[in-house]
Amino acid sequence: DTGVSQDPRHKITKRGQNVTFRCDPISEHNRLYWYRQTLGQGPEFLTYFQNEAQLEKSRLLSDRFSAERPKGSFSTLEIQRTEQGDSAMYLCASSHTLELNEQFFGPGTRLTVL
Amino acid sequence: TQLLEQSPQFLSIQEGENLTVYCNSSSVFSSLQWYRQEPGEGPVLLVTVVTGGEVKKLKRLTFQFGDARKDSSLHITAAQPGDTGLYLCAGATERSYDKVIFGPGTSLSVIP
Numbered sequence: 762d763t764g765v766s767q768d769p770r771h772k773i774t775k776r777g778q779n780v781t782f783r784c785d786p787i788s789e790h791n792r793l794y795w796y797r798q799t800l801g802q803g804p805e806f807l808t809y810f811q812n813e814a815q816l817e818k819s820r821l822l823s824d825r826f827s828a829e830r831p832k833g834s835f836s837t838l839e840i841q842r843t844e845q846g847d848s849a850m851y852l853c854a855s856s857h858t859l860e861l862n863e864q865f866f867g868p869g870t871r872l873t874v875l
Numbered sequence: 876t877q878l879l880e881q882s883p884q885f886l887s888i889q890e891g892e893n894l895t896v897y898c899n900s901s902s903v904f905s906s907l908q909w910y911r912q913e914p915g916e917g918p919v920l921l922v923t924v925v926t927g928g929e930v931k932k933l934k935r936l937t938f939q940f941g942d943a944r945k946d947s948s949l950h951i952t953a954a955q956p957g958d959t960g961l962y963l964c965a966g967a968t969e970r971s972y973d974k975v976i977f978g979p980g981t982s983l984s985v986i987p
Contacts, residue, residue: 765917794975803879803963803977804918817974852917861906861925862967862975866917 763787765867767853773873774843781839782870786855793836794864795828796852804852810836811858843874878902879964879978887984891953896981898947898964907947907966909938912980918963954985 766785774780786793791812796804807826808818812833825843830836840847850871854864880899888894898907906925910918922931924940924947931938935958937950951958961980967973 796977801979801982803881803965803979806974806976809974811973854917861923862965862973863908863920863923864965864975865920866910869915869917871915 765853765855765865767851767867767870769870770868771871771873773875775875776843776845778843779839779841780843780872781837782851782853782872783835783837784853784867785835786853787865790855790857790865791833792856792858793830794854794856795836795838796854798850798852798869807838840872843872845874848872848874878968878976879966881962881964881978881981883981884979885982885984887986888954890955890985890987893950893952894954894983895948895950896962896983898949898978900945900966902968902970903944904966905944905969907940907944907964908975909947909949910963910965912961912963913959918961951983954983956985956987959983959985 768783794809795807798804808828810830813830825841828838850869852869854866856864882897908923909921912918922938927942927944929940935952939948961982963977963980965975965977967975
């Protein structure tokens with residue numbers, strides 16, 4: 762299967778701990794997106810990369826959040842000093858610049874902060 | 876303020892019924908996508924519409940893009956329990972064509 766994969770699928774952590782999530786996009790896709798989704802809502806844009814360059818970051822994203830995409834392949838999203846309000850589904854998607862913003866999503870990482 | 880609004884928020888219907896859900900905005904979109912999402916999974920792309928007035932069909936699903944490219948609708952004929960899920964519209968505006976925004980979704984439940 763060459764779809765988007767995310768790891769881990771579930772993460773439970775205590776408030777104040779740091780967590781890191783990984784996303785492996787479809788190999789020929791040059792764009793990678795991170796979203797956060799809470800129950801009953803649509804995905805909320807966090808940031809996106811074109812190749813290894815981070816082109817945009819949501820103003821809603823606090824400085825506790827950081828994302829990287831070294832070498833333009835997989836990406837990591839780190840949340841430092843987690844808070845209970847960070848509990849959500851974190852979704853990764855990839856696309857190709859020539860494909861009309863059609864995004865292909867991974868299964869998501871469900872984060873629970875206790 | 877939601878850039879993309881969807882209605883209704885929730886919809887529960889009997890198997891075999893028809894339904895329409897709506898996606899509206901005050902902004903013009905260069906392209907608009909519809910996704911379906913099941914609980915605990917990522918959204919799955921259903922269709923992309925690009926041209927104002929465009930109609931696309933996917934089996935029992937019919938998608939329409941408004942003439943002004945500010946709104947879209949999804950019509951399902953003879954709904955089946957397998958259609959149950961969260962239907963999301965998403966798009967990139969002409970001003971920010973790289974950034975895709977999502978509506979809040981319509982949660983559909985089809986009762987056997």
